[in-house]
Amino acid sequence: MPRWTMIEALNNALALELEHDRRVLIFGEDVGKNGGVFRVTEGLQNRFGEERVFDTPLAESAIIGTAIGIAVYGLRPIAEIQFAGFSLLAFNQIVSQAAHMRSRSGGLYTVPLVIRAVFGGNVRSHEMHSDNIEGLFMHTPGIKIVIPSNPYDAKGLLHAAIADPDPVLLLEHMRLYRSFRQEVPAEYYTVPIGKAVVVHEGSDVTVIAYGAMVAVALEAAKQLESSDEASVEVVELRTIAPMDEQTIADSVNKTGRAVVVHEAARTGGVGAEIVAVINQHCLYALLKPVERVTSPDTPFPIPTVEDLLIPTPGRVVNAIRRTLEA
């Protein structure tokens, strides 16, 4: 089996889709000849032609707006927003249009649209380039939000997103793009949307994370387990919306303690919803307040301080310890 980075896995998935389904179109800023600023669409225009893979003018609202039309028509657009932070310019098209088309038309029209966008910190990017935006979209019924943590899932979730009849926002973490390789089947497969997964079993405390924070959670788990301090279960969400409440509840009801980790700011983030889910399903099992380890309630941390302010294994360990205190 090939060993691929997340970029290679995504590129392979896109190529498979273009090959097998003529309805699939890929577009956005610089996705054509340039192959995307991170090379996720590398070689695709060359192989499948300018009609299938093309650059657009620099206008995020129109990228999503036209993609909605293309999807309503019956094709399978995959629109790239060059950096997730710039999806704010397409916010209305995503939230009031893509998400509502099915309801507004009484079910007549659907929007089988995939929006891909990169985000994520610890890479010393400029303002808005690293912004974690999942929390801004989580409050919008009608869209699904997916964030993979590894090449295998990235490919499988992308295939699932394209097959999904509803709009899916696939957020790809910049730091995971090339940081490691993994065995990835070269063939088509899907990873289900809407399902979380226990990536590490444990019994004393549950850490819930997604994207790049999964590795941070696992590292914290390793540290505490090697010092025999605690047995830590790590739940990876993979899908932010709709959230897999069952998997979270099962784990926390087992361990009685929970720590939520995300890279986004704290207030009103995904972590708040996770705490609400735990409150609803696990209150009687809960021994300590759920801890939220997040970035601060500031604009996304600037390069010189991001490594301090984005959750680190050390801060997750501290939080876990707080849940273990008598």
Next chain:
Amino acid sequence: MPRWTMIEALNNALALELEHDRRVLIFGEDVGKNGGVFRVTEGLQNRFGEERVFDTPLAESAIIGTAIGIAVYGLRPIAEIQFAGFSLLAFNQIVSQAAHMRSRSGGLYTVPLVIRAVFGGNVRSHEMHSDNIEGLFMHTPGIKIVIPSNPYDAKGLLHAAIADPDPVLLLEHMRLYRSFRQEVPAEYYTVPIGKAVVVHEGSDVTVIAYGAMVAVALEAAKQLESSDEASVEVVELRTIAPMDEQTIADSVNKTGRAVVVHEAARTGGVGAEIVAVINQHCLYALLKPVERVTSPDTPFPIPTVEDLLIPTPGRVVNAIRRTLEA
């Protein structure tokens, strides 16, 4: 003291501001001759001239974008977005620009901007006109979000928002605009931003609400108190961000039970953050899971069903009863 509707109270506040501070400018769609589609700016252009109170072209992003420039320059713009749902078109200007200007400029520039917008259900409005958007903005450090529940607070909070050196989103509930009158001083006064208030004391359970849901919560409290079922404390947030965690915590630590009520959809809404706050400060006092009574995770309920799907006193009573079950 005059008895004013919320519209009259807001109109009076705007007039006072225009009178006393030449830096105050009011603009937006139809705020001039027409006095706003709800008459909040009625008579102001006539009295203060077209330079102070003026209509703009129909473009929400530019309304907020120009308002940012006007605020950075040192004036005190009050920009109206005709219906809060259309603020999605200005989402980027609010979230990446107004909210970040202070940070981005190292504190050199500030954005003393007030954005006023109407929203709210149970009025049989068209799509997007009733949308509760506070949850979409709550995850953005750098802005404040204020939602009054009565004419007195509306006026005082508007004055406080204009005096605030940072951008404030003032969301005015359509149903509260004219539904009742209240004694309102004709003089300048402020109601503090960032402070919640106990609007009704009780001892068995805390209901946390804001905007039009305050009356719904109070009605539920009345019903349960008149049947001697429970003594209900009602906390009104008034400010959504930054949230007054202390007032919430004090009440829930006293009662041991909590119900959160909002008109917005459930997932990722303000209610999730409130539950997270309660989890953090009150877990050991909490006897039952916090209940969230909200609108469904659908686009805002359409006119024929909104009275059923937006929280009602009956549904709040049911939720309170669930928190009281053995």
Next chain:
Amino acid sequence: MPFPLTETMHQVMTPEGKIIGEVPLLSAEQLVKLYRWMVLGRAFSDRMVALQRQGRMGTFSALNGQEATSVGLAAPLQQKDWLAGSYREILSYLVKGVPMQAIMKLYRGYVSDDYSAEAHCLPIQIVLATQLPHMVGIAMALKYDRQPQVAVGVCGDGATSEGDFNEALNFAGVFKAPVVFVVQNNGWAISVPRSKQTAAQYIAHRGPAFGMPGYLVDGNDLFAVYKVVCDCVERARAGEGPALIEAITYRLGAHTTADDPKRYRPASDLTEWGKRDPILRFRAFLFDQHILSEKDNDVLHEEVTTEIEQAINRLEALPPQDCAQVYDLVYSELTPQLKAQRAQIMRELGRE
């Protein structure tokens, strides 16, 4: 060479009913059908306003005065051509094949599940201008799919100030998409006059700025609108790219049933524009040419009234909106959250 900044207003018939241009080649039957649509549009609009006053409909936007543009922009389209517009375009929607029931259900506050797939119209748009990029996308898809259809995107003069209007035109130009943009310039965006909406002399001048022709047309002249739309649609169909049409018309009524235009515009405007009434103008032509008699006209009006009343009766005989339906329409499948929320509300409403 850039497309020119036109200052020529296309006109076939003067407000006085004098033919000064080329009358489109249409049979008597077709002409009466177009006229019937205009009459139906106004009657429908008046009836909806009346129903709103009685609390039987939600806030409604009358289209009176804009019948020629509304009909003229939709009539030249083939069934599989696509159309999208706002609340002011409902007559165009009816012409395009959307059932009256779909429109009425919307304003009655029901789920809008009566749009027919055959009409190829997107749901009535509320967020101004956002439908235009959708139509560009549909046009791009048609082109990709080698289909001979076109897409027509309509909006008001106010909506042209939105970013999406401009982004849509720019995309259409770049992708040479078979899309035609029609601006119903009715002089007002609620209380804001066209003169305060843009400093440009004509909205049509936005066309050349994005690499497409921009046309001006007398929007109260059915023949002129029909003709210019035909030309642009055929040009797009032939692969020659998009076009922008500014139809100059006037909103004779209030913006909506919640609006009071006396607050912001002089009554003299109405007198002025009343003289250019698109229906009277066209009717004068039909009478003149003996295509329609007074008697035919009366019959036609009666038929139209009956059609509308029957639709209202059907509407008001509908069972109340099932509140469970709104849960089912969010995604292709209910999420666990929606399933739980739906179950809970059914329980609380005693409808388990």
Next chain:
Amino acid sequence: MPFPLTETMHQVMTPEGKIIGEVPLLSAEQLVKLYRWMVLGRAFSDRMVALQRQGRMGTFSALNGQEATSVGLAAPLQQKDWLAGSYREILSYLVKGVPMQAIMKLYRGYVSDDYSAEAHCLPIQIVLATQLPHMVGIAMALKYDRQPQVAVGVCGDGATSEGDFNEALNFAGVFKAPVVFVVQNNGWAISVPRSKQTAAQYIAHRGPAFGMPGYLVDGNDLFAVYKVVCDCVERARAGEGPALIEAITYRLGAHTTADDPKRYRPASDLTEWGKRDPILRFRAFLFDQHILSEKDNDVLHEEVTTEIEQAINRLEALPPQDCAQVYDLVYSELTPQLKAQRAQIMRELGRE
């Protein structure tokens, strides 16, 4: 009458250095100062790229090739005029009075707290085109305040496709705001050529569409840019409203240090545009006119290098960024949440 769709490219000096227009009235000293800015811009840009390669700076966008536009758009401004642009406009910012330190701190990943109030520049914009409505707002405020200043908003060719670009122009026209828009059309938006950005022949044609004049200028001709900007700025200052200027130039380097232009553009382009190098062209003029000698030129280059190296030394001598500062900059006062979060991180970092 609409403003015309210009096809005249303003030029004062041909690429070969021949004077074909009116040279602005500037003293020898002023001319050398302008030249010095161009030299400093390029040296600064080259140095930043080198520092990035050594890991001493973050991703940086070279401005090479665009020195004439960058200097020519800023030099005519008075101190209290306002300016805002993107990462590509840092030379304009330096000319306008922003300390080199402010720019360097930004790219070094520090809090940008060295912008000086006197420079009247908004922070370097990252979200393309969003600064333009801000400048319209500032211009509206200046007008309201009866101040004689103007605002200048700059962006690239790619940014003109954004809704905000168009909304800004439209507002400027309607409010007759004293604002001048300058588009640095450098041929590319990363890998997307100008020809795919819009179907219009010139971006300048967007001006008339919004009721303002649109000018075309050779962006590698310092005199031409200087002259057209002067004219538009003075026109705006005189209360005659906004203008749009399209400066046609070329990005000689990569889009940023993370970009590889060989993937998308032919090397021949560079040869072609290298011949029109704005610095060489202007230097030829200065040499010709004996305003600058070879020796002066060498001294000037040395001075500029020293200035940059000193700034780098100052920068690298700075203490590390205090992470507590970012908490303090969000609001005028720390919220209770930020206070708690700040305290907690200080505790966890052992910095109580």
